[in-house]
Amino acid sequence: KYEEIYPPEVDEFVYITDDTYTKRQLLRMEHLLLKVLAFDLTAPTINQFLLQYIQRHGVCIRTENFARYLAELSLLEADPFLKYLPSQTAAAAYCLANYTVNRSFWPEALAAFTGYSLSEIVPCLTDLHKACLDAPHCQLQTIKEKYKHSKYLQVSLLEPPAVLPLQ
Secondary structure, three states: OOOOOOOOOHHHHHHHOOOOOOHHHHHHHHHHHHHHOOOOOOOOOHHHHHHHHHHHOOOOHHHHHHHHHHHHHHOOOHHHHOOOOHHHHHHHHHHHHHHHHHOOOOOHHHHHHHOOOHHHHHHHHHHHHHHHHHHHHOOOOHHHHHOOOHHHOOHHHOOOOOOOOOO
16 A cells, blocks of 8 residues: 555455444554554665755756756676665665766755765765776676667766775
């Protein structure tokens, strides 16, 4: 029901249970479950944060696609990326994409919005930069192939700078 585009009506659930439960009983049980879960139904993902950052401080479609590519690359390596919050990885993906395409890192508006300064993102940014540089040599090429398509403006063919001027 939570992720459905057109969630079923409560009456449909009553029908599915063959009228074992009333509409009121089902709604009370749903409320109880949500209360027990503290309405915590999903964990936020890198893509959710990335979308917020892009909406807050827009970039060209090439930069957006490259940031999405970088975010997906981070999913291939548990180490080092599991030590970062999804919001940090999204920020690093935004930074690296923005620098690669536009030669600009982390806008002040996003620093204020997220509470992350560029220096706080640097460790994750450095790991993501390394992952991006190593991507052509990685055994798993599906993500790279996906982003080679014209639909994504062939962003996986972009070469990030060999060195990031972070010092």
